[in-house]
Amino acid sequence: GESVGLHLPTLSVQEGDNSIINCAYSNSASDYFIWYKQESGKGPQFIIDIRSNMDKRQGQRVTVLLNKTVKHLSLQIAATQPGDSAVYFCAETLSGSARQLTFGSGTQLTVLP
Amino acid sequence: GAVVSQHPSRVICKSGTSVKIECRSLDFQATTMFWYRQFPKQSLMLMATSNEGSKATYEQGVEKDKFLINHASLTLSTLTVTSAHPEDSSFYICSALAGVNEQFFGPGTRLTVL
Numbered sequence: 001g002e003s004v005g006l007h008l009p010t011l012s013v014q015e016g017d018n019s020i021i022n023c024a025y026s027n028s029a030s031d032y033f034i035w036y037k038q039e040s041g042k043g044p045q046f047i048i049d050i051r052s053n054m055d056k057r058q059g060q061r062v063t064v065l066l067n068k069t070v071k072h073l074s075l076q077i078a079a080t081q082p083g084d085s086a087v088y089f090c091a092e093t094l095s096g097s098a099r100q101l102t103f104g105s106g107t108q109l110t111v112l113p
Numbered sequence: 114g115a116v117v118s119q120h121p122s123r124v125i126c127k128s129g130t131s132v133k134i135e136c137r138s139l140d141f142q143a144t145t146m147f148w149y150r151q152f153p154k155q156s157l158m159l160m161a162t163s164n165e166g167s168k169a170t171y172e173q174g175v176e177k178d179k180f181l182i183n184h185a186s187l188t189l190s191t192l193t194v195t196s197a198h199p200e201d202s203s204f205y206i207c208s209a210l211a212g213v214n215e216q217f218f219g220p221g222t223r224l225t226v227l
Contacts, residue, residue, distance in 0.1 A: 036218075
């Protein structure tokens with residue numbers, strides 16, 4: 001079912017430090033996961049994805065880890081920059097496509113100078 | 114990457130009026146588009162799936178007569194909020210499916226109903 005948060009968890013990090021954002025997903029049958037970044041007043045932007053047959057995937061400055069046993073995803077951002085300040089959502093879907101996405105509640109990341 | 118636009122970006126209307134929001138895929142064709150609603154500091158909630166040339170599929174609890182969706186071409190879906198009330202004030206976001214796997218999001222439309 002849909003996951004809607006009543007409030008956004010927040011994470012504050014110093015510029016240059018690494019950030020770790022966590023997400024618990026709801027459906028054990030989900031097999032495709034995506035992290036999105038949403039800046040204020042804008043639509044979500046794709047960051048990185050991972051399929052359920054993997055437990056780790058790396059992109060440029062970002063790494064996604066998947067633990068299917070506990071239905072947990074994390075997004076690691078290396079050397080966090082001011083431009084990384086945004087809300088980060090994980091999304092899950094079935095059947096290896098991005099057809100119907102269920103979004104997590106999101107985390108507000110604030111990068112401190 | 115694929116670009117999705119929305120128009121208008123912001124709209125303010127009086128209670129009881131109807132508002133139309135357009136979602137366009139600018140450089141690709143999309144047989145499927147999605148409409149989401151997002152309240153402040155909350156997640157995106159899927160309202161409906163818009164299929165070109167056929168009726169939209171609405172999520173449970175979303176009134177199809179209140180949120181009219183038309184997907185008349187492969188690059189345009191419209192969402193009309195009929196007889197809008199203050200509780201309909203929200204951020205409406207569309208997305209378009211490119212191929213099987215990728216969903217590209219529009220920039221959103223901020224609706225304020227007075």
